[in-house]
Amino acid sequence: MKICVLVKQVPDHEALVKVRSDGTLDIEDRWVTGFFDEIALEQALRLREALGGTVTAVAAGGGKQTDALRRALAMGVDTVVQLDDPALILADGLGVARALAACVRTLAPDMVLAGRVALDDEMGLVGPAVAEHLGWPYVGAVVALETDGAGFSAVRQIEGGKQAVKGRLPVLLTATKGLAEPRVPKVMAVMKASRARIETRDLASLGLDAAAVAPLVRVLSYRPPPTRPAVKMITGDLDAQVETLAAILLSASGGGS
Amino acid sequence: MSRALVVVENTGGNVRRACLEALGRARSLGLTAEALVTGTDPLAAAAAVAPYADLVLCAAHELFAHGDADVLVPLVAGVVTERSPVLILVPATLTGRDLAARLAARLGAPYAAEVTDISLDPSGRPRAVRPVLGGKALATVGFAGDGPCLVTVRANALGMPAPGQPGEIRSTDPRVDPGAVRTRVTPLDEAGAGRVPLGEAGIVVSGGRGLQDASRFELLEKLADRLGAAVGASRAVVDAGWKDVSFQVGKSGNTVAPRLYVAFGVSGAVHHVMGMDGSGTVVVVNKDPDAPFFKHADHGLVADAVQVLGLLVRRLGG
């Protein structure tokens, strides 16, 4: 079985984010591979271990995206492909999805795994959009997955519950928490991955031009979130505290009594 | 007048709150508020939506039962061609977000996910505000071209409109091609059945490892019932197996923005706070006066969370 995993390097969750007075962002230079992308990688590696085949990680974009692919190599994928093209710098999720779909088509996998959402732009767009461009079935927010190489059976999260989804390959699925616990690569594997040569492709090699990835959504400006006033501590003995707490809850909940 | 189309998500006649809020916002922007309601028998949902809409389009088909995007994408795309809305609004549920993303790719339409505010620029083109980077910044986004713009809207963000004169309910061709359905979907046990879904609850009561034991969540559930709240949990609680991952609040779980968020024995790690910092009033109970969560709270109580929970449930008659 041939599996592709879409991976993206994003600012670390703990990176400091400042909004400059001109409405642009200043993000501390600390990066990690997408939280859900690592889950997708882990799932792909487990399927390979069970069924044989290959896992290829694909990232679109230059610069830090190389690190996502090195992480994937360190975790154990067979090959990686980086789509690197100046036109991708400005691309939005739809453009990235078009480029990734074109790349995936050349790799002709049986399954594509992506993260449910990338925790920088938090769009949750690229996975389903790639599926749509490929004309493939799609299952989002998957927490359990089985396949025999011909069909698949997945459990997906929905609001307030779960659904079982069955179908035939090829399929694109997005991984969410619960699907698999990502392995931590060994030091030797990290060192080897840091020296690996990363294959890059540009848009032209996929039959695309800059217009195909031109952004449709543009950030006009950023602003900081509203700040909360200083906390008011509830004082008194325990009974009095619970009484005050109850009053706060009832008034803020809009309920009576 | 320009139109907005709200794609309504409903389960058993219960309409997602965000859909009504979206219709309300469309009207207050001076757009005609049109709703598309689907289901095996969508009439009850259509009637629930009508007081908030100028027109309700009703598409009935067996295959709409589980919100399968294989049949919803062609339907919405068809309705968009017919009604040419300037703005398409979908609730930002897991299913809604997947539907919107696939629609965006299918229509080549600009899309912004999980918006918390929508306005029109001077030329009448929509603009939206959305939190990024775990709520550390709010982005105002504009949409290219002059075709329909697509947004998913977060619950509790746009404000609940008052019901008015019911709009016309009109049935529409479901445009279903059974051959387009490639997956078989069956609902599984509804973990939170009967309770308000976490993502759209007006009140969330959350528990962390400070509750010390899975059984303490029964007390939390009692409090939730008393307040009409949904129950949330920290990741530590999920990792310990006390609660299913669908309860997790935070960066790698659910993002919630209720008007009241109450946390018992949750430390307030940045990953947790990122999933709830957009909430209205935040109340934190923690035995450690230096718990980070107090920095993100309106009201704080330094006490044993289990004890407080017990007394509170008794006080509120839960």
Ligand SMILES: Cc1cc2nc3c(=O)[nH]c(=O)nc-3n(C[C@H](O)[C@H](O)[C@H](O)COP(=O)(O)OP(=O)(O)OC[C@H]3O[C@@H](n4cnc5c(N)ncnc54)[C@H](O)[C@@H]3O)c2cc1C
């Ligand atoms: C990539 C990544 C993503 C993450 N995503 C999430 C996420 O989505 N959601 C999330 O919640 N976490 C997430 N985390 C984990 C997060 O960093 C914290 O570890 C987690 O939130 C801690 O949960 P907790 O507060 O319940 O437990 P603890 O950190 O163990 O804190 C327990 C708290 O309870 C208090 N306490 C103890 N006993 C009592 C008592 N008797 N009465 C009152 N208070 C008491 C303690 O003072 C303490 O503050 C993520 C971490 C990473 C690295």
Ligand SMILES: Nc1ncnc2c1ncn2[C@@H]1O[C@H](COP(=O)(O)O)[C@@H](O)[C@H]1O
């Ligand atoms: N530039 C990219 N390169 C490769 N995969 C990506 C890229 N952007 C997003 N993805 C994949 O799509 C998922 C969702 O991303 P997003 O739509 O940005 O929230 C991520 O978790 C990745 O799996």
